Amino acid sequence: MPITVDAGDIIAGFALLMSAYATWRTTSFNEKQKSLIESQEKLNNLLLEKEESEAASGKKADLGASFVKLGSNKHRLKVWNKGSATARNIRLEFPEGNDVLMQSDVDEKFPLESMEKFQSVELIASVHMGTKSKHVIRIVWEDDAHNYNEKLVYPTL
Known part of the structure; x- marks a missing residue:
């Protein structure tokens, strides 16, 4: 039984490959975005600590x-x-x-x-x-x- 490949099969295979590539790119993008959100959260916490320490030092005499x-x-x-x-x-x-x-x-x-x-x-x-x-x-x-x-x-x- 011979396998026949027509233009629709080629287009479907190409669409499957493009879909897999898009899924992989979306996953890697989401990981980078998660890392960015974590670093922004750390930075915000550091800025908050700095502001709190400056506010506290504003109340101190030396x-x-x-x-x-x-x-x-x-x-x-x-x-x-x-x-x-x-x-x-x-x-x-x-x-x-x-x-x-x-x-x-x-x-x-x-x-x-x-x-x-x-x-x-x-x-x-x-x-x-x-x-x-x-x-x-x-x-x-x-x-x-x-x-x-x-x-x-x-x-x-």
Whole structure:
């Protein structure tokens, strides 16, 4: 029994091949699209985390301190706020003792009611030959993010 192939059979076979190719292309396209959607979801999550952390950092104050030399023999301890928020109820504590700052100056200025962004306070330091070069100061404050913040700084002369 001879098999006869006419034009309709050739067209049907070609249509079958084209249909298989289209199915394969659609499947691979769907896989790429799924991968793209997953990467967009990861990117959106990262952007959301970044926005949340920026919003949280906008509510934080960041205080620091360092000694500043004025002229040939004058020193000051400069306490500053480089954070985005206002610091409130700022206190200084000296875990290893205070032998360089004038206690009357500290008592007069601290606890400080508030310190805006980029604001600073200077305290008079009395430096002499027996003064150690490294000091430990604990800065305690409140801000919009937390009611209790603490930072140990180690200013050096």
